[in-house]
Amino acid sequence: MTKPKTDVVVKLLGKDGNAFAILGRVSGALKKAGFADLAKEYREEATSGDYNHLLQTTMKYVEVE
Numbered sequence: 001m002t003k004p005k006t007d008v009v010v011k012l013l014g015k016d017g018n019a020f021a022i023l024g025r026v027s028g029a030l031k032k033a034g035f036a037d038l039a040k041e042y043r044e045e046a047t048s049g050d051y052n053h054l055l056q057t058t059m060k061y062v063e064v065e
Contacts, residue, residue, distance in 0.1 A: 008033045009063040019054050023047070026058050 010029045012022065023043060030039035046057040058064060
C-alpha cells in the first residue's frame with residue numbers, strides 16, 4: 001500500500017513514546033482532519049505487529065515531527 005494522501009502532521013518528538021499514546025495521538029489527528037475512515041484503517045494496521053511496525057505505519061499515514 002502506498003502512503004495515504006494526507007497533510008496531517010503529528011509531533012512525536014519529546015512526547016510520550018508509549019504505543020497507546022502514539023495510537024491515540026495519530027488517530028485523533030486523523031479524525032480531527034476529517035479522515036475518520038483512515039484513522040480506523042491506521043489503528044488496524046498499526047496494531048497488527050510489534051512496536052517497530054507501529055512506528056513504520058505511523059510514518060506511512062502522517063508526517064511525523
